[in-house]
Structure formats: C-alpha cells, structure tokens
Amino acid sequence: MKKIKISEDQISRNDGKIIISLPVNKTISGYNTRENKCKKPFVADIDGRLYLLHPINIISSENGEFIFIEAEMPDRTMNYAEIIGWQIKCARKEAGLTCEELADRAHVRAKTVYITESGKANMKIDLICTLAEALNMDVTLTPME
Numbered sequence: 001m002k003k004i005k006i007s008e009d010q011i012s013r014n015d016g017k018i019i020i021s022l023p024v025n026k027t028i029s030g031y032n033t034r035e036n037k038c039k040k041p042f043v044a045d046i047d048g049r050l051y052l053l054h055p056i057n058i059i060s061s062e063n064g065e066f067i068f069i070e071a072e073m074p075d076r077t078m079n080y081a082e083i084i085g086w087q088i089k090c091a092r093k094e095a096g097l098t099c100e101e102l103a104d105r106a107h108v109r110a111k112t113v114y115i116t117e118s119g120k121a122n123m124k125i126d127l128i129c130t131l132a133e134a135l136n137m138d139v140t141l142t143p144m145e
Contacts, residue, residue: 002090003043003050004028011046013073017056020044020069024060028069031058038069043078043086050078050086082119084128089117091135106134 004022012019022028031038038055057070078086092102099117103110108130115121116131132139
C-alpha cells in the first residue's frame with residue numbers, strides 16, 4: 001500500500017476530476033488487472049503533497065502499456081492524522097499483521113488501531129509511539145523547511 005508518485009505531466013484535469021496516466025507496471029493497492037477495477041482509494045504523491053484518491057473509472061490504453069485512472073480531485077491534501085494512520089497501516093500490512101494482532105502487541109483495543117489507521121481522529125502522541133514501537137518503527141520529528 002505504497003504511495004504512487006505522480007508528476008503533473010501524468011495528469012489531465014476536467015470538471016473537478018483528474019485523469020492519471022500510469023504505466024501498467026506501477027502497482028496500485030486494490031487494483032485488479034483482470035477486472036480493470038480499483039476497489040479501494042489509494043494515496044497519491046502529487047508534487048510532494050499527499051492526496052487520498054478515490055478511483056471512479058479505469059481504462060487501459062490500446063497497446064496495453066498504460067492505464068488511465070479517472071478520480072475526483074480531493075479539495076484538500078491528507079491531514080497529519082490521515083498520513084500517520086496510513087503510515088501505520090502500511091507498516092502493519094508489510095509486517096503481515098492484522099489489526100487485532102497489532103492491538104495485542106501494543107496492548108490496545110483493535111478498535112483503537114482501526115480508528116488510528118483511518119485517520120478520522122487525532123490520536124495522542126503516546127498512542128502513536130506505542131503503535132510504532134509495536135511495529136518496530138521510529139517516530140521522529142523533523143523541522144519543516
């Protein structure tokens with residue numbers, strides 16, 4: 001569930017929607033090549049800003065080398081809670097853990113893990129550090145440029 005880095009030359013815009021052109025070899029979480037559908041939203045890095053994109057339609061190019069993803073352009077970038085939740089979810093999946101298994105390791109409830117990963121609530125820093133520690137991750141703060 002990695003972010004997809006997208007440059008401006010891969011995007012065309014039309015009526016609040018965007019169409020992203022990607023080579024077929026780029027993997028998007030939840031993309032089913034047989035059905036040519038993406039059932040889940042994915043994180044896109046557009047010019048250093050993270051957006052959660054919800055695909056509407058996916059079309060393959062005639063030569064089969066590219067896919068064109070139509071999505072609604074969000075009105076905002078991901079907030080800090082969403083970014084941290086996404087990073088924890090990526091690390092949990094990479095470690096091969098379920099939410100319940102991470103909750104057991106961190107000595108919290110599974111619902112706490114679900115809420116944290118969704119980014120719908122601002123979590124306390126000690127909870128974020130506890131979950132990160134259970135995933136063998138470091139939490140570091142760096143100055144903004």
